[in-house]
Amino acid sequence: MSYQEKNQWVFGVVTVLSFAVYALIIISRAQDGPLVEVAYAWPMVWTVIAAILANIILMIIVSIATRDRGQKDERDEEINRRGEQIGMSMVVVGSVGALIMSMLELEYFWIANVIYLCFVLSALLGTVAKLVAYRRGFVGW
Numbered sequence: 001m002s003y004q005e006k007n008q009w010v011f012g013v014v015t016v017l018s019f020a021v022y023a024l025i026i027i028s029r030a031q032d033g034p035l036v037e038v039a040y041a042w043p044m045v046w047t048v049i050a051a052i053l054a055n056i057i058l059m060i061i062v063s064i065a066t067r068d069r070g071q072k073d074e075r076d077e078e079i080n081r082r083g084e085q086i087g088m089s090m091v092v093v094g095s096v097g098a099l100i101m102s103m104l105e106l107e108y109f110w111i112a113n114v115i116y117l118c119f120v121l122s123a124l125l126g127t128v129a130k131l132v133a134y135r136r137g138f139v140g141w
Helices: 003-030 041-065 074-103 108-136
Strands: none
Touching: 003 041, 003 074, 003 108, 041 108, 074 108
């Protein structure tokens, strides 16, 4: 498994875990009240910061443990480019969704969480596309 593929696994796992932690925090704070009354902003900020730091630390560990660290070839660059393109589709979906929700004057809670969820889904979709490309090669586009 190449260094870049290992980093994708780290990124995907950290993304899922950080969003799960955020969701658990929000759900536990809601208890019997409505979700829209939960203070969501700081838990969101802190879980995003924690995810970034965890990714950096774990990627450093992977880099130390991997012999071929940082060596990229054309295939790695193409996988990264196509994976990012695929992942960005969820950012567009989230942006359109947030735009529609704001036009409907929905609560900020829902708008912010849809945007956050679409960022998470974008990261996961891009990561899965890259991992599939590493394992199975490129499928005809």
